Amino acid sequence: xxxxxxxxxxxxxxxxxxxVGEIIxxxxxxxxxxxxxxxxxxxxxxVEEHYAEHKGKGFFNGLVDFLSGGAVVAMTLEGENVIAExxxxxxxxxxxxxxxxxxxxxxxxxxxxxxxxGSDSAESAARELGIWFK
Ligand code: DAT
Ligand code: MG
Numbered sequence: 001x002x003x004x005x006x007x008x009x010x011x012x013x014x015x016x017x018x019x020v021g022e023i024i025x026x027x028x029x030x031x032x033x034x035x036x037x038x039x040x041x042x043x044x045x046x047v048e049e050h051y052a053e054h055k056g057k058g059f060f061n062g063l064v065d066f067l068s069g070g071a072v073v074a075m076t077l078e079g080e081n082v083i084a085e086x087x088x089x090x091x092x093x094x095x096x097x098x099x100x101x102x103x104x105x106x107x108x109x110x111x112x113x114x115x116x117x118g119s120d121s122a123e124s125a126a127r128e129l130g131i132w133f134k
Pocket of ligand 2: 120
């Protein structure tokens, strides 16, 4: 048994397209607990800190523009192996590589706007939760 917490987010494309309910519904049906949830339009500073590992990459500025350009839904999830399992529910970063049934397979076509975010490790989860839920 490993009860974990992770950081999950519905990105601006997901909010704009009305996918918040669908995504929360999947989490609830799966049995993961949403222990915190807020909607906000993040500042560039918070997004730059969140994606610090990608600083300097060609897509970084576009990524920051995109994420700070609309409302997101930020969540703390709790449950058994939730860090890896939420990543599995989202599917691969590139939607065309994601497995059928996953969120990115079902609802996205491009890597630029792939609907959802999830921390990729226990270290990332702790770091990201510290940024978004101070
Ligand atoms: P993930 O979101 O699956 O953790 P990541 O950490 O590698 O993936 O990248 C963060 C986000 O950056 C990703 O969800 C979408 C964007 N991104 C990644 N690679 C990209 C690329 N080649 N072009 C445009 N956006 C990209
Ligand atoms: Mg990542």
